[in-house]
Amino acid sequence: xxxxxxxxxxxxxxxxxxxxxxxxxxxxxxxxxxxxxxxxxxxxxxxxxxxxxxxxxxxxxxxxxxxxxxxxxxxxxxxxxxxxxxxxxxxxxxxxxxxxxxxxxxxxxxxxxxxxxxxxxxxxxxxxxxxxxxxxxxxxxxxxxxxxxxxxxxxxxxxxxxxxxxxxxxxxxxxxxxxxxxxxxxxxxxxxxxxxxxxxxxxxxxxxxxxxxxxxxxxxxxxxxxxxxxxxxxxxxxxxxxxxxxxxxxxxxxxxxxxxxxxxxxxxxxxxxxxxxxxxxxxxxxxxxxxxxxxxxxxxx
Amino acid sequence: xxxxxxxxxxxxxxxxxxxxxxxxxxxxxxxxxxxxxxxxxxxxxxxxxxxxxxxxxxxxxxxxxxxxxxxxxxxxxxxxxxxxxxxxxxxxxxxxxxxxxxxxxxxxxxxxxxxxxxxxxxxxxxxxxxxxxxxxxxxxxxxxxxxxxxxxxxxxxxxxxxxxxxxxxxxxxxxxxxxxxxxxxxxxxxxxxxxxxxxxxxxxxxxxxxxxxxxxxxxxxxxxxxxxxxxxxxxxxxxxxxxxxxxxxxxxxxxxxxxxxxxxxxxxxxxxxxxxxxxxxxxxxxx
Numbered sequence: 408x409x410x411x412x413x414x415x416x417x418x419x420x421x422x423x424x425x426x427x428x429x430x431x432x433x434x435x436x437x438x439x440x441x442x443x444x445x446x447x448x449x450x451x452x453x454x455x456x457x458x459x460x461x462x463x464x465x466x467x468x469x470x471x472x473x474x475x476x477x478x479x480x481x482x483x484x485x486x487x488x489x490x491x492x493x494x495x496x497x498x499x500x501x502x503x504x505x506x507x508x509x510x511x512x513x514x515x516x517x518x519x520x521x522x523x524x525x526x527x528x529x530x531x532x533x534x535x536x537x538x539x540x541x542x543x544x545x546x547x548x549x550x551x552x553x554x555x556x557x558x559x560x561x562x563x564x565x566x567x568x569x570x571x572x573x574x575x576x577x578x579x580x581x582x583x584x585x586x587x588x589x590x591x592x593x594x595x596x597x598x599x600x601x602x603x604x605x606x607x608x609x610x611x612x613x614x615x616x617x618x619x620x621x622x623x624x625x626x627x628x629x630x631x632x633x634x635x636x637x638x639x640x641x642x643x644x645x646x647x648x649x650x651x652x653x654x655x656x657x658x659x660x661x662x663x664x665x666x667x668x669x670x671x672x673x674x675x676x677x678x679x680x681x682x683x684x685x686x687x688x689x690x691x692x693x694x695x696x697x698x699x700x701x702x703x704x705x706x707x708x
Numbered sequence: 709x710x711x712x713x714x715x716x717x718x719x720x721x722x723x724x725x726x727x728x729x730x731x732x733x734x735x736x737x738x739x740x741x742x743x744x745x746x747x748x749x750x751x752x753x754x755x756x757x758x759x760x761x762x763x764x765x766x767x768x769x770x771x772x773x774x775x776x777x778x779x780x781x782x783x784x785x786x787x788x789x790x791x792x793x794x795x796x797x798x799x800x801x802x803x804x805x806x807x808x809x810x811x812x813x814x815x816x817x818x819x820x821x822x823x824x825x826x827x828x829x830x831x832x833x834x835x836x837x838x839x840x841x842x843x844x845x846x847x848x849x850x851x852x853x854x855x856x857x858x859x860x861x862x863x864x865x866x867x868x869x870x871x872x873x874x875x876x877x878x879x880x881x882x883x884x885x886x887x888x889x890x891x892x893x894x895x896x897x898x899x900x901x902x903x904x905x906x907x908x909x910x911x912x913x914x915x916x917x918x919x920x921x922x923x924x925x926x927x928x929x930x931x932x933x934x935x936x937x938x939x940x941x942x943x944x945x946x947x948x949x950x951x952x953x954x955x956x957x958x959x960x961x962x963x964x965x966x967x968x969x970x971x972x973x974x975x976x977x978x979x980x981x982x983x984x985x986x987x988x989x990x991x992x993x994x995x
Binding site: 437 | 714718721725726735749799802812814815819822829853915936948954
């Protein structure tokens with residue numbers, strides 16, 4: 408039986424309020440961003456030139472800001488610009504983080520889902536709790552843990568693993584530890600959500616029929632939790648590409664990611680058109696995996 | 709044998725990952741009571757970093773600023789998220805629905821750097837045109853609300869989708885006016901989700917560094933901005949003291965919330981059971 412649509416009070420008002428809000432504070436800023444990415448850098452007073460010269464009446468769309476992303480210095484290998492390297496580095500570290508989160512998070516989510524129903528809410532709460540305390544402070548703590556004379560180095564030296572402190576802070580090791588740590592719950596929760604719905608009697612049936620646990624895992628558990636794997640991967644990968652705080656605190660100077668490059672172009676070089684062009688390309692990089700994801704999840708329906 | 713192995717490995721893995729998740733929190737709690745600046749050796753118990761914390765004007769001011777920003781962001785996000793969730797769940801057809809749903813969800817996947825940058829450009833543009841707004845509290849709140857609204861919407865939307873609409877129909881049949889239905893039936897039903905949306909956006913705002921860094925003006929710094937500034941310079945146990953206070957507060961709040969939700973759920977179940985029993989009894993008397 409189809410419910411008749413209820414007459415709601417002030418439909419126009421209910422739609423209008425969030426619509427106008429989003430138009431002014433989401434769409435409009437984005438259009439300004441797009442606009443500035445197509446104009447020339449300005450003088451000290453105004454950071455960018457207008458696209459339309461009111462004196463001569465000439466409309467000039469500049470692709471310069473986009474071209475300079477790819478333009479290399481004379482004699483340098485093709486496409487190896489600072490910008491391209493920052494993009495590739497961001498994607499690479501985001502990918503590595505997502506893989507680490509999956510490797511650590513999958514068994515973790517699996518065993519939470521298989522634990523008795525009475526303890527599951529408490530275990531989930533324990534996963535969520537660090538997530539609700541300050542992200543910044545948790546990242547900061549790793550600085551003390553991973554420092555040359557930090558807790559971990561001292562522990563390793565005490566048990567004789569190394570004789571000299573190993574430099575971990577301000578390298579890609581500390582950065583990846585920090586990113587994996589922060590984004591692990593984003594992987595665990597969607598994985599748990601699919602695994603907890605799985606009928607584990609399927610595994611018992613497979614064992615009874617003589618399948619090895621390893622094979623049963625690959626043939627039954629993994630395919631049934633595919634949606635959770637993909638969702639978790641996206642939830643980790645996408646924010647990691649634009650991550651700003653963790654590389655600033657834990658990464659070294661050679662680990663500069665694209666979010667930081669945008670910031671520097673904006674506030675250090677004061678080159679607004681270049682910063683906005685870099686940001687537009689960054690959005691494009693994020694939309695591609697998202698589109699693939701939506702296509703994938705659309706197919707399943 | 710196989711299952712025994714799985715069971716032990718499972719327990720081992722759970723413990724290992726929980727240690728990983730809680731190690732930084734424990735580390736900060738322990739070393740906030742350290743008597744020296746030493747980072748890896750506990751030299752003695754003291755409250756000196758807590759004392760330093762209360763005397764640090766920048767941290768105290770930042771805390772007050774963050775509290776203001778997060779409270780307003782929380783309320784604004786919860787209200788707007790309720791509107792947005794209503795639009796998406798209840799109005800299946802209206803012009804521009806696809807664009808609307810895209811715009812509500814986009815901040816969930818948009819890097820904060822881009823949200824901050826584009827809102828900064830809007831603020832600067834508006835300031836050049838109208839001389840308003842100055843960068844500061846207001847612009848930070850607007851930036852945080854964009855994010856909070858998106859997250860809050862997801863929470864309220866799922867509650868609205870689960871809600872049994874026949875009780876609204878019943879109220880209408882009994883002569884309730886549309887606004888009465890909303891305030892007496894719908895709102896109490898989704899109130900828990902609205903509260904969750906408030907808490908989520910409050911937390912997001914209280915924790916945000918990137919958007920605030922883009923949108924704050926001279927003389928206005930949120931607590932995370934102050935901490936971020938200290939953190940880039942090196943180790944400072946005062947921050948561990950701040951972290952410990954935060955961890956204790958959040959833990960208490962979350963445990964209280966979890967207990968409250970569990971109680972509310974149990975009460976509702978009991979009421980449903982009682983109602984069913986009465987119905988059965990009524991049927992038995994008058995079939």
